[in-house]
Amino acid sequence: MTARQTDIVIIGGGLGGLTLAALLGQAGLVIAVVDPHKPAPFKKTENTGRTVALMQASVNILKSTGIWKSLEPLSTPMEMMRIIDDSDARKEPIEIEFPASDIGMEQFSYNIPNGHLRAALYERIEKLKNVNFIESTFSDYAVDGGGIVVNLEDGATIKARLLVGADGRNSAVREFSGIQSTVKKYDQSAITCLINHSRSHNNTSTEFHRMNGPMALVPLPGNQSSVVWVEKTKTADALTRLKKQEFQQALQDKTNNVLGGITLEHGPECWPLCTIKAKAITAQRVALIAEAAHVMSPITAQGLNLSLRDVATLAESIIDAARLGVDIGSGNVLKAYEKRRHIDIETRVFGVDTMNKIVSTDLLGLKRLRRAGLKSLDTLSPLKTLAMQIGLAPQIDESRLAKGEKL
Numbered sequence: 367m368t369a370r371q372t373d374i375v376i377i378g379g380g381l382g383g384l385t386l387a388a389l390l391g392q393a394g395l396v397i398a399v400v401d402p403h404k405p406a407p408f409k410k411t412e413n414t415g416r417t418v419a420l421m422q423a424s425v426n427i428l429k430s431t432g433i434w435k436s437l438e439p440l441s442t443p444m445e446m447m448r449i450i451d452d453s454d455a456r457k458e459p460i461e462i463e464f465p466a467s468d469i470g471m472e473q474f475s476y477n478i479p480n481g482h483l484r485a486a487l488y489e490r491i492e493k494l495k496n497v498n499f500i501e502s503t504f505s506d507y508a509v510d511g512g513g514i515v516v517n518l519e520d521g522a523t524i525k526a527r528l529l530v531g532a533d534g535r536n537s538a539v540r541e542f543s544g545i546q547s548t549v550k551k552y553d554q555s556a557i558t559c560l561i562n563h564s565r566s567h568n569n570t571s572t573e574f575h576r577m578n579g580p581m582a583l584v585p586l587p588g589n590q591s592s593v594v595w596v597e598k599t600k601t602a603d604a605l606t607r608l609k610k611q612e613f614q615q616a617l618q619d620k621t622n623n624v625l626g627g628i629t630l631e632h633g634p635e636c637w638p639l640c641t642i643k644a645k646a647i648t649a650q651r652v653a654l655i656a657e658a659a660h661v662m663s664p665i666t667a668q669g670l671n672l673s674l675r676d677v678a679t680l681a682e683s684i685i686d687a688a689r690l691g692v693d694i695g696s697g698n699v700l701k702a703y704e705k706r707r708h709i710d711i712e713t714r715v716f717g718v719d720t721m722n723k724i725v726s727t728d729l730l731g732l733k734r735l736r737r738a739g740l741k742s743l744d745t746l747s748p749l750k751t752l753a754m755q756i757g758l759a760p761q762i763d764e765s766r767l768a769k770g771e772k773l
C-alpha cells in the first residue's frame with residue numbers, strides 16, 4: 367500500500383480534533399483525520415443530554431470555522447447562575463443568584479448538545495477538499511528524517527510533518543510517544559440525561575451543592591434542560607439501572623421542584639470521573655490537544671473550553687510557522703505551543719480538582735467554609751463580581767482566535 371502524503375495527521379475526530387482539522391484545512395494545509403467512528407449527519411443527530419457550556423472564547427473559535435450560524439438556534443445562552451447549597455440537613459439551604467449582567471456580559475456561556483457540535487464540525491471538514499476523514503484506528507508511528515510515518519490498524523500508512531493526538535482520555539498517541547501522565551481517580555461518576563420540565567428555566571443554570579457531589583440543571587431551548595448529576599460511583603450505577611419512572615422520580619426529588627414537573631426525554635448515561643494530566647504535551651513531531659492532554663471533572667464546565675484553547679493556540683503556532691516557511695513539526699514550533707499552554711492547563715486542572723473537593727465534601731470544616739463563602743458572596747457585591755470574573759478571566763498569552771481575531 368503506498369503511503370498517503372499530508373501535512374498533518376490528527377488522530378481522533380472528537381470535538382477537539384475536528385475543530386483543529388477545520389481551522390487548519392481552511393488555511394489550506396493537507397489534513398488527515400483518523401477516527402473509527404464517523405459522526406451521524408447533522409439533521410439526524412439526536413440530543414442525548416450530553417451538552418457543553420461554551421464560554422465566549424470558545425464561541426469565537428467556533429465562529430471562525432463558520433459553523434456557529436447552524437448551532438446558535440440549538441444553543442441556549444446562560445444569563446444567570448443559581449447555586450443552592452442544601453448539604454446541611456439541619457440548616458436552611460443557601461440560595462444565591464449571579465446574573466451575567468453583574469460583570470457586564472449578556473451571558474456566561476452557551477449550552478450546546480455535543481452530538482450537534484460534532485456533526486456540524488464534520489459537515490464543515492467534508493466541504494474542504496484538502497481534509498480527509500479516514501475511518502480507522504491509530505496503531506503506531508516512526509519519526510523519519512524531516513517527517514513522521516503514521517501506521518493505522520487497517521494497514522494504511524500516512525506520511526506527515528506533524529502528528530496530533532486528539533484521541534481522548536485513553537490516548538494511544540500519548541502512550542506510544544512515551545509521554546507520562548498523572549491520573550487521579552475519583553469515586554464519583556456523572557449521570558447525564560435530557561429532561562422536559564413544566565416551568566421555564568429562564569436561561570438560568572441551577573447548581574445544587576450536596577454531600578456526594580453537585581448536580582447541575584443546564585438550560586436548552588424551550589422547556590428542556592440537560593442534567594449533570596454527580597454521585598458516588600456505586601450510587602450512580604444503581605441510579606442508572608432504575609426503571610424510567612423510578613429514575614424520573616429520583617430526579618424530581620433531587621431538584622427541589624425548581625423546574626416544576628420533570629419528564630425524562632433521553633438517558634440516563636453514566637461517566638466515571640477522574641483527573642488526567644499529561645506531563646508534557648509535545649514529543650518529537652507530536653502534539654497533544656484536548657482530553658489527550660488533560661481530563662477534568664465536569665463540575666465547572668471547563669473541559670472543552672480548555673481544549674478549544676489548545677486547539678486555537680496550536681492552529682496559530684502552525685499557521686504562523688507555515689507563513690514564515692518554517693517546518694510546522696519542528697521542535698521550535700512545538701516548544702512554543704507547549705510554553706504558551708502551560709499556565710492555562712496547570713491552573714485549570716489544579717483549580718477544577720480543588721473546586722471538586724470543595725463542592726463534593728462531607729468534611730464538616732470544608733462544608734462550613736463553603737456555606738460561609740457563598741453567604742458572603744451574596745452580601746458583598748464586589749466580591750461576587752470578582753468571583754465571577756476569576757471564573758471567566760482572560761488567559762495569559764491568549765490566541766488570536768480566542769480573542770475573536772483572525773488566524
Ligand SMILES: Cc1cc2nc3c(=O)[nH]c(=O)nc-3n(C[C@H](O)[C@H](O)[C@H](O)COP(=O)(O)OP(=O)(O)OC[C@H]3O[C@@H](n4cnc5c(N)ncnc54)[C@H](O)[C@@H]3O)c2cc1C
Pocket residue numbers: 377378379380381382383400401402403417418419420502503504505532533534535537538556558594637655656657658664667668669670671672673
Ligand atoms: C458529563 C460531562 C459533562 C461535560 N460538560 C462540559 C461542559 O459543560 N463544558 C466543557 O467545556 N466541557 C465539558 N465536558 C468535557 C468535554 O465533554 C470534553 O472535554 C470533550 O468532549 C473532549 O473532547 P476530545 O475531542 O478531547 O475527546 P473525545 O470526544 O473523547 O474524542 C476522542 C476521539 O478519538 C477517537 N479515538 C480514540 N482512540 C483512537 C485511536 N486509537 N485511533 C483513532 N481514533 C481514536 C474516539 O473515537 C473519539 O472520537 C464534560 C465532560 C463530561 C464527562
